[in-house]
Amino acid sequence: MSTFPQLLAGLARERPDGVAMQEKRYGIWQPMTWAEYAERVRDLAHGLASLGVGRGDVVAVLGDNRPEWLIAELATQSIGAAVVGIYPTSIGEELRHILTTGRCRVVVAEDQEQVDKLLRLRDEEARRLERDGGSGGGEPLRLEQVVFYDPHGLEHYRDELLTDIAELEAAGRDWGEAHPGWLDEQVAAGAAADIAVICTTSGTTSKPKLGELSHANLLAMADHLTEVDPIGPKDRYVSFLPFAWIGEQMLAVACGLSRGLTLSFPEDAATQRADLREIGPDVMFSPPRIWESMLSEVQVRIDEAGWLKRKVFGWGYDVGDQVARMRVTGQQPGGWLAAKHKVADWVATRPVRDQLGLARIKRSYTGGAPLGPDVFRFFHAIGVNLKQIYGQTEICGIAVVHRDDDIAFHTVGTPIPGTDLRISDDGEILLRSPSVFRGYHRQPEETAATVDQDGWLHTGDAGYLDEDNGRQLVVIDRAKDVLTAPDGTRYSSAFIENKLKFSPYVEEAVVFAPESSGQGMTALVTLDPATVGSWAEHERLSYTTYTDLAAKAEVYDLIAEEATRANEDLPESIRVRRFMLLHKQLDPDDDEITRTRKVRRNVINERYADIITALQRATGDDEVTIRSRVTYQDGTSVERELPLRIFDLTTYRIPEGRGRRPVWSGRR
Numbered sequence: 001m002s003t004f005p006q007l008l009a010g011l012a013r014e015r016p017d018g019v020a021m022q023e024k025r026y027g028i029w030q031p032m033t034w035a036e037y038a039e040r041v042r043d044l045a046h047g048l049a050s051l052g053v054g055r056g057d058v059v060a061v062l063g064d065n066r067p068e069w070l071i072a073e074l075a076t077q078s079i080g081a082a083v084v085g086i087y088p089t090s091i092g093e094e095l096r097h098i099l100t101t102g103r104c105r106v107v108v109a110e111d112q113e114q115v116d117k118l119l120r121l122r123d124e125e126a127r128r129l130e131r132d133g134g135s136g137g138g139e140p141l142r143l144e145q146v147v148f149y150d151p152h153g154l155e156h157y158r159d160e161l162l163t164d165i166a167e168l169e170a171a172g173r174d175w176g177e178a179h180p181g182w183l184d185e186q187v188a189a190g191a192a193a194d195i196a197v198i199c200t201t202s203g204t205t206s207k208p209k210l211g212e213l214s215h216a217n218l219l220a221m222a223d224h225l226t227e228v229d230p231i232g233p234k235d236r237y238v239s240f241l242p243f244a245w246i247g248e249q250m251l252a253v254a255c256g257l258s259r260g261l262t263l264s265f266p267e268d269a270a271t272q273r274a275d276l277r278e279i280g281p282d283v284m285f286s287p288p289r290i291w292e293s294m295l296s297e298v299q300v301r302i303d304e305a306g307w308l309k310r311k312v313f314g315w316g317y318d319v320g321d322q323v324a325r326m327r328v329t330g331q332q333p334g335g336w337l338a339a340k341h342k343v344a345d346w347v348a349t350r351p352v353r354d355q356l357g358l359a360r361i362k363r364s365y366t367g368g369a370p371l372g373p374d375v376f377r378f379f380h381a382i383g384v385n386l387k388q389i390y391g392q393t394e395i396c397g398i399a400v401v402h403r404d405d406d407i408a409f410h411t412v413g414t415p416i417p418g419t420d421l422r423i424s425d426d427g428e429i430l431l432r433s434p435s436v437f438r439g440y441h442r443q444p445e446e447t448a449a450t451v452d453q454d455g456w457l458h459t460g461d462a463g464y465l466d467e468d469n470g471r472q473l474v475v476i477d478r479a480k481d482v483l484t485a486p487d488g489t490r491y492s493s494a495f496i497e498n499k500l501k502f503s504p505y506v507e508e509a510v511v512f513a514p515e516s517s518g519q520g521m522t523a524l525v526t527l528d529p530a531t532v533g534s535w536a537e538h539e540r541l542s543y544t545t546y547t548d549l550a551a552k553a554e555v556y557d558l559i560a561e562e563a564t565r566a567n568e569d570l571p572e573s574i575r576v577r578r579f580m581l582l583h584k585q586l587d588p589d590d591d592e593i594t595r596t597r598k599v600r601r602n603v604i605n606e607r608y609a610d611i612i613t614a615l616q617r618a619t620g621d622d623e624v625t626i627r628s629r630v631t632y633q634d635g636t637s638v639e640r641e642l643p644l645r646i647f648d649l650t651t652y653r654i655p656e657g658r659g660r661r662p663v664w665s666g667r668r
Contacts, residue, residue, distance in 0.1 A: 003190040003215040005041070005078040007257040012038035015260065018233075021067050024267040024275055032067055040169065044075035045183055047172030051106055051145055055080030055186075058102040058198060058441075062086040062095075062118075063110025065239050065265050068149035068165060070253070072108040073197070073243070077215075079186050082195035084210060084441075085244030087595040088114065089588060096121055097207050100139040101441060102198060107146050108165070112153035118146050119159060192216035197253075198441055199246045199393045202368075202594045210441035211393045213246075218254040220434040221396035224416045225250075226259065228401060229363055233260035235282040236360070240265075240272050241290075245596060246397040247368060251285045254396070276357030284361060287368040288375070289597050291386070294356050295375055296504035296531050301355075304534075316348020317381055324380035328407040349382040358384050363404070365389050367397065368596050370475065372498035373409035380407070388412045390475055394450065394457055395419075396435040400473050411472035421473065422456075428479050429463045430456045481601065483513050485573040496521060496566075496574060503562035504531045508586050508593070510604050511576065515616045520577030520650070522615035524608065525559060526550075526585050532558070547642070550581040556645060560652050567649070578615050580646050582608075583628060615646060622646050 002010075011020070016035035023030050032040075053059060059076040061069055061083055076083045084102045086095065088110065095117060099107070109115050125141040148154060149165040176183065196215045200208035239252045252263055261283075266275035302313055323333045323341045333341060353359045364379075367389040379386040387402035390412035400421065402413035415421045419433040432455045439447035451457050462479040465471040476482050477492035484490050493511040500509040500523065507528040511521055529546055532555060536543060543549040559581060567575040586592040591603050605612065614624035628642045 002219065003077065003187075003192060003194065004196060004218075004253070004257055005074055005187045005190060008034070008038055008041060008074055009187060011257070011260055015233075018260070019262050021070070021263040021265065023067055023265040024271070027267070029264070037067075037071070040071050041074045041078060042176065042183060043169040043172040044071055044165070045078040045172065045186075046176040046179070047168035048075055048081070048106065049079055049179075049182075050171055050175040051168075053079060053081050053106055057081040057106075058084055058104050060084050060086055060099060060102060060104040060107040061109075061243070062088065062090070062107055062114045063149070064088050064269075065241070065243060065248075066110065066149065067265065068108070068110075069243050070263075072147075072149075072165075073253070077190070077194075077196055078183060080190060080194065082198055082212070084198040085200075085242065085249075087200075087242050087244045089595060091117060091589060092121075094207070096125075096141060098200060098210065099143065100141055101210055103139075103142055105142050105144040107143065109146055109148050111148065111150035115146060115148050115154060115157070115162065118143065119161065122161065190215070192219070193438075195438065197249055199249060200244065201393050202596055202598050208594075209443060209446060212438040212441050213249075213393075213396055214438055217396050217435045217437060218249065219258055220418065221250060221398060221416075222254040222258045224418045224433075224435070225398060225401070226255065227417045228403065231255055231259045231261065231283060233262075235259075235261055235362075236264065236279055237261050237283050238264045238266065238276050238279050238281045238357075240276070241286065242595070245287075245368075246391075246393045247285050247287065250397040251283065251365075273357060277354065277359075278357075280357065280360040282360055282362045284358070284364040285389075286364070286366060287596055288366055288371040289369075291366055291371060291375055291379065292501060295378055295502075296528060298352055298356070298378075299504040300531050300534055304538075313348045313352070316344035319344040320349050320383060321377070321381040324377070324383075327405055328380060328409075330405045345383060352382050353384060361385065363387060365401070367391065369598055370477075370494050370498060372502050374499075374502045376407075376409040390473060391431075392457075392459060394437045394459075395431055395433060396437070399431045399433060399435070402472075406470065406472075408466065408469040408472055411466055411469055411474050414470065414472055423464060424458075426479075427462045427464065427476075427482075429459045429461045429473070429475065431459060432456050485571070491571075491574050496570065496576065497523075499566040499569060500525065500563060500576070502566065503559075504528065505535065505558060505562055508597075508599070510599055510601070512612055512616060521574055522612070523563070523576050523579040524582050524604070524611065524615075525563075525579050526582050527555070527559075529585070546585065547583045550583055551645070556581060556647050560647055560649060561654055563649060564652060564654055575649075577650055578646055578648050580611060580615060580624075580644055582611075583626075583642055583644060611644065622648070 011034045016033060018034050019031045020034045020037040021032050059081055061072050063069060073083045084098060086098055107118060109118060122143055145163060146161050147163050147165050147168055151164055192215045194215060195212045196218055197213050198210045199213060201211055237252060241248045256263055264279045266272045302310055319340050326333055361384055363385045365387050371388060376386060389398045390400040391398040399419045400413050400415050422430050424430055436451060436457050460479055462476040462482045464474050466474050477494045481493055482490060496511045497509040500506050505528055506525055508526045510524045514520055527550055532549060541554055549555060563576055563579055588595050591600060593599055611624055623643050623645055625641050625643045627639055
């Protein structure tokens with residue numbers, strides 16, 4: 001078993017001129033060979049050593065995906081230290097929590113935006129210590145050096161805390177010349193059991209914990225996953241999701257280094273879709289929000305197309321859906337259906353895959369949160385081999401996955417090789433494998449509560465094995481969130497929420513159980529501003545802000561129709577009876593959702609308690625007034641009262657003539 005730096009050294013020897021990664025800059029793909037990659041890692045490792053970073057330390061990396069992110073990670077690991085990734089959107093107390101828990105003295109940051117966050121944090125810490133007389137209380141911030149790798153906007157900064165990565169690499173070359181052979185000894189001394197990365201957990205119920213993952217953990221996961229789905233050095237992979245997320249560490253780093261993948265980095269967020277289409281990846285892993293966003297885009301485009309294109313796509317989709325239903329159960333279409341499918345793929349579904357950048361996909365994965373069965377069905381119908389995985393940060397992101405030609409849309413598959421799975425007496429999913437993490441960083445009590453003495457990881461999720469589908473795992477929800485309807489039906493709020501979110505107009509939904517039997521489920525809904533804005537434009541409905549749009553009676557009617565259609569597929573006892581359109585989107589900066597867009601239910605329950613109470617009240621209120629603070633661009637803010645409407649679906653009927661839409665259709 002190797003370490004990541006040892007694998008990089010091997011690739012640099014065996015394939016020095018092979019392309020390790022490429023980044024698009026100014027519209028041109030800039031390649032970096034394995035030899036160049038290893039050389040930059042060597043220089044930065046020497047540079048970090050010159051700053052006093054050594055074995056056992058933790059270096060933080062904060063920023064978007066760039067080659068420098070991985071160079072910093074491999075350089076840190078080369079000298080026996082570990083890296084903790086921080087989401088580029090993290091701010092304030094969340095950022096401080098990770099840096100203080102990891103006791104990070106050195107942070108590698110991307111650009112001016114991230115540098116400014118760290119300088120502000122440093123200054124706030126100084127003021128706090130001055131205010132508290134030097135005692136401070138709690139874990140202190142130990143920030144000593146910030147290394148930035150995008151100097152744009154930082155040319156005139158003169159703070160002693162800051163160092164340009166190019167300058168540090170140059171200093172590293174000088175340091176390396178003065179210490180010949182030192183780094184080779186450090187890399188050789190690295191052990192598979194050493195901490196490779198520290199990944200934050202989703203933190204849906206509290207501040208995120210820091211999970212320690214060793215090289216052995218991650219490489220075992222890569223070996224076991226590629227036993228199921230082989231990945232080779234010629235496969236293409238586009239890296240656009242944060243390296244702080246275990247999913248990107250899992251495929252881009254662990255599988256990438258162990259299988260010699262070439263990684264491609266888009267130019268920026270605005271060009272991701274175009275760059276994805278240009279590369280045409282063979283393998284892709286994204287959380288549900290990416291797939292839901294792609295589906296919404298297709299729905300809107302199809303609805304805006306002419307009648308002929310809609311007819312052709314509708315026919316092609318129906319044929320693809322028939323073939324997909326056969327293939328996911330291991331069957332092959334007969335001659336006539338196979339011939340029709342070739343034509344349908346050529347004229348209808350392949351152009352859609354191409355527009356999404358999925359024309360060459362061999363297999364793709366989704367994980368991190370449940371994906372609705374309807375979304376799954378859509379992608380298989382257009383020819384995308386999309387598979388659900390199940391795992392957590394604590395088990396390197398994956399323990400269970402669908403197999404090709406054995407996919408049930410409501411399940412997450414079967415365990416990968418080397419993984420044991422069992423369901424406890426109270427319905428909790430337990431996992432055991434070589435990929436179970438070392439523990440939570442500096443939290444031994446939490447570790448002991450999560451991994452028992454026999455090595456079983458207690459996931460906190462409730463699930464069962466579906467005997468009708470080869471004992472594939474079905475994940476219900478977090479164990480504490482699984483509820484029982486008055487008729488005895490066990491259900492998950494997440495399942496109902498996914499039904500609502502299948503609509504292209506719904507960005508997020510949070511469902512609440514009734515306080516007493518007979519009242520039905522209620523929901524807080526936030527709009528997708530892009531798709532609802534497009535709909536409003538088509539309907540010639542004027543509006544100013546998101547809040548104004550969400551208050552429109554026409555928009556309420558639109559969402560009522562979508563919710564009514566979602567209810568048609570739900571048992572009577574768990575249908576949504578009342579809903580409200582929230583006046584704002586849920587925001588990770590407000591702690592309402594995590595950085596991977598999982599809802600923090602405890603925050604929602606506390607922050608919107610009055611709204612939830614009004615929704616659930618038996619008297620049937622049709623409006624609730626809240627106080628909302630609005631902050632303007634000049635920094636001024638004002639608090640105002642805001643009436644929010646409650647829509648009762650029990651008396652609502654879809655207007656005649658609108659029927660049940662095909663699964664791919666978006667507009668009513």
